[in-house]
Amino acid sequence: MYLLYHLRENVRDARHLGPRFLLRHLSRLRRGDGASVRVSVSGVGRLILRRESQDLGVVREIFREDAYRIPSPPHDRQVDEVYRSLLAQGRRPVIIDAGANNGASAAWFAVRYPRALIVAVEPDPGNAQVARANTAQFGVLVVEAAIGCRSGRVRLVGGDGSTDAVQTVRGDDGVRVVTVPEIVGEQPPGCALFIVKVDIEGFESDLFAHDTGWVGDTSVLYVEPHDYLFPGRGVTRGMQAAAVEHDLELLVARGNLVYVNKAAGPGPGPTRRLPEKG
Structure with missing residues (x-):
């Protein structure tokens, strides 16, 4: 279930944030678990995500879920x-x-x-x-x-x-x-x-x-x-x-x-x- 959940999350990331957003996994492997990584968000540009932080969830909520879009x-x-x-x-x-x-x-x-x-x-x-x-x-x-x-x-x-x-x-x-x-x-x-x-x-x-x-x-x-x-x-x-x-x-x-x-x-x-x- 854990792997299935993360697979679904990554599919949603690719669909809404762009496939390059997934390159953060390669960056993490290359630089180590303790490092911040730069990610690319489609239509926005590059952002820094800190490890051991809520940054990933914040970026997903704002850009993937469109949290600040006026709903009416x-x-x-x-x-x-x-x-x-x-x-x-x-x-x-x-x-x-x-x-x-x-x-x-x-x-x-x-x-x-x-x-x-x-x-x-x-x-x-x-x-x-x-x-x-x-x-x-x-x-x-x-x-x-x-x-x-x-x-x-x-x-x-x-x-x-x-x-x-x-x-x-x-x-x-x-x-x-x-x-x-x-x-x-x-x-x-x-x-x-x-x-x-x-x-x-x-x-x-x-x-x-x-x-x-x-x-x-x-x-x-x-x-x-x-x-x-x-x-x-x-x-x-x-x-x-x-x-x-x-x-x-x-x-x-x-x-x-x-x-x-x-x-x-x-x-x-x-x-x-x-x-x-x-």
Whole structure:
């Protein structure tokens, strides 16, 4: 059964990621079990996969399963219209990938929206290093930081050695915290917030605690909820309130909640929002 499972997985990899993706097996044999390997993903390019990490599963989920594809064709077309309209106005759409991990999600957004400015926010140094390598070809800006509702510092905890389960806790020292308005405000003139993707292991409770006006500026808000990690704490309560306040429409795509802003359209909108005061 083990061999049959892996055979099926490799067949699916070849079909959706391209036959060259399977060459990672040769690279692993040539370089040893402890080495990272470079893989080729059809339509994307070369990516680094670390051994003893979740990188393979992340790449499969994002590129093979199309995890960030908007599941409703009408909503997908609406978002495409906003993207084209911003470009036609001479404005550059900004995509913030909060919790970028190894950069695969930022690469997906870069392929899907090639003229957008993508900012990948990742607090874990090892993940941030790999994200830079995996997104250099797309000109993604990788910010080694956590994201929250206000500036400050966080400690990195948990994970148990996993590359995709590092949590952040407010503290007096550690990794810096940036906000969505700060990120947008630091970009060149003419940039406009377009998409925000949030996968931050429960720190969404902080991100959506207050100063959520930026939610209304997004065309799409992706959130991977983590209430299951923190029973009884309501870590997504602020996110749900912000979605209701800004009248966002909710879709579900695999493990992500996908909020589409039905008010987003081709008309003028805010650019380079200044940081909000708490």
